[in-house]
Structure formats: structure tokens, C-alpha cells
Amino acid sequence: MEFALVNKFFKVGKTAVSIQCDKPFTFFTRELDGDRLGDTDETLIEAVKDVIRTELDPTSAIVQAQAKLQETQTKLQENQAKLEQTEQKLAETEQKATQTEAKQNDLEALANRINKVVRVMAQDSIMGEKVSYGTTYKEMVELFPLAEIGKIYEPGSIFAVEDPGHVEVNGEGKRILIQTNQSFTYQGETLAQLEGTPYQNGVLATWKFSVPKAPNEPTVAPVATVSTTATVAPTTAEPPATTVTPNQ
Known part of the structure; x- marks a missing residue:
């Protein structure tokens, strides 16, 4: 029996569908759950036929x-298994994220310690004018970041600036070390500008490479002059001999 869709219309919560067969003439109208107006004619015809079969053969x-x-339960079990797999992967991802965060924290702590060591070395060597070679100064200054325009540097911050006009004397490079004494916002100032008002007002200090001074020659005290002329004290004259007069 070949059925054709005769009519379909929607009413609250259901879709009424009418199908018809000419040979032999048969006509059915059934209500399907939901809005089925978007379904194809073939889908609606089969849906109505399923309803009729159910009515004829419970x-x-x-x-x-x-x-x-059973099919639904199987799909639910499959979905449950997929959900458990997803949760397991999520837990593994969270564990890896925690481990990564811990490693990141360790690396940050190590970086902070290294920065402190570098800072102490710079303060002791460069600022203490103990660097003997310009190349050593260059390597130490390169451990500090270049100044960033717009960045606020808190008191005690150390950074470097490029001085293109600097003439190297011992391979010290063109970077100069800067240390702030007060809060300072870098606005792209040149070294000459930094050595102006900021330096004069004690906002910051500049630490350039200085050629080590030659060690002072030892001072020898003059030898005292010793007189070679001996002074001889005069001797006391002996008393004259006593004259004895013989008895007459």
C-alpha cells in the first residue's frame, strides 16, 4: 500500500498528520508528539504507519x-564510558597542569635567586669599582634588562641604557648600568638626560666602567744621616806630684 501525505498542521505540543492510500482507499489521521512540520513527507508517513501498527499489534x-x-541504554552506557574517559583525561590534564605550575614556581624561585646573586655581584663589583676589565663589565651589564619606556622603576631597581655615543676604552660595550634611589618612570631619556636632573636630584645613579688606577708606588722613608765624627770628652788633668823635703 502506497500512502501519500494529505495534510499536516501543528497544534499545541503535537503535529496532526493525515495520509491516504487510493488502492484500496484508506485514510488515516494521527497526532505525533512535538513539532514535526519540518520533517519530510516520507518521514511523517512512516511515523503515522508506526502509530497504526502499534494500535493494531500492541x-x-x-x-x-x-x-x-535497550538501544537507549546501550547508548547511555557508551556515553557514560566516554564521560569517564573524559573525566580521567581531565584529571590527568589537571595533574599535569599542577606539576607544570609547581615547576614554573620552582623556576621563578630559581630565577629570583639568580637575580639576587647577579644584583649582589653588580653592587659589589661594578659599584664598588672592582671590575678590572671592560669585557667583564660588559658581560655583567648585559645580565640586566634594558630600560623600558613607560615602566615605573621602584627604589633600588637596576637596569641598563644604551649610550650610542660612548667610546669604548676596554671593550666595555655601550650599555651603562643605572640604579634608582627613588621611584622613577623611564620615558626614553638618553644617558646624558639621565645624568642631568634625575642624577643631580638623587633620583638615580649611573655606574660606568672606570679604567682601574695604577697601583701607587711604595713610599720609602729617607735614611737618617749618621755623623761619623766621634766626640771625645777631655780627660781630667792629674794632680801634680807631692814634693817631699828631706830633714835637715
């Missing part, structure tokens, strides 16, 4: 319902 309908229930 046992078959129960079997079909059980089969659909």
Missing part, C-alpha cells in the same frame, strides 16, 4: 519499545 509495539529502550 505486542509488536512493546517489543519495539523494549528494543528502543
Whole structure:
């Protein structure tokens, strides 16, 4: 029996569908759950026929319902398994993220310690004018970041600026070390500008490479002059001999 869709219309919560067969003439109208107006004619015809089969053979309908229930349960189990796998992967991802965060914290702590060591070395060597070679000064200054325009440097911050006009004397490079004494916002000033008002007002200090001074020659104390002329004290004259007069 070939059915054709005769009519379909929607009413609250259901879609009424009418189908018809000419040979032999048969006409059915059934209500389907939901809005089915967007379904194809073939889909609606089969849906109505399923309803009719259920009405004519309840046992078959129960079997079909059980089969659909079993199919639904199988899909639920599959979805549950996928959900568990997803949760497991999520837990693994969170664990890796925690480990990564811990490693990141360790690296940051190590970086902070290294920065402190570099800072102490710079303060002791460069600022203490103990650097003997310009190349050593260059390597130490390169450990500090270049100044960033617009960045606020808190008191005690150390950074470097380029001085293109600097004439190297010992391979010290063209970077100059700067240390702030007060809060300072860098606005792209040149070294000459930094050595102007900011330096004069004690906002910051500049630490350039200085050629080590030659060690002072030892001072020898003059030898005292010793007189070679001996002074001899005069001797005391002996008393004259006593004259004895013989008895007459």
C-alpha cells in the first residue's frame, strides 16, 4: 500500500498528520508528539504507519519499545564510558597542569635567586669599582634588562641604557648600568638626560666602567744621616806630684 501525505498542521505540543492510500482507499489521521512540520513527507508517513501498527499489534509495539529502550541504554552506557574517559583525561590534564605550575614556581624561585646573586655581584663589583676589565663589565651589564619606556622603576631597581655615543676604552660595550634611589618612570631619556636632573636630584645613579688606577708606588722613608765624627770628652788633668823635703 502506497500512502501519500494529505495534510499536516501543528497544534499545541503535537503535529496532526493525515495520509491516504487510493488502492484500496484508506485514510488515516494521527497526532505525533512535538513539532514535526519540518520533517519530510516520507518521514511523517512512516511515523503515522508506526502509530497504526502499534494500535493494531500492541505486542509488536512493546517489543519495539523494549528494543528502543535497550538501544537507549546501550547508548547511555557508551556515553557514560566516554564521560569517564573524559573525566580521567581531565584529571590527568589537571595533574599535569599542577606539576607544570609547581615547576614554573620552582623556576621563578630559581630565577629570583639568580637575580639576587647577579644584583649582589653588580653592587659589589661594578659599584664598588672592582671590575678590572671592560669585557667583564660588559658581560655583567648585559645580565640586566634594558630600560623600558613607560615602566615605573621602584627604589633600588637596576637596569641598563644604551649610550650610542660612548667610546669604548676596554671593550666595555655601550650599555651603562643605572640604579634608582627613588621611584622613577623611564620615558626614553638618553644617558646624558639621565645624568642631568634625575642624577643631580638623587633620583638615580649611573655606574660606568672606570679604567682601574695604577697601583701607587711604595713610599720609602729617607735614611737618617749618621755623623761619623766621634766626640771625645777631655780627660781630667792629674794632680801634680807631692814634693817631699828631706830633714835637715
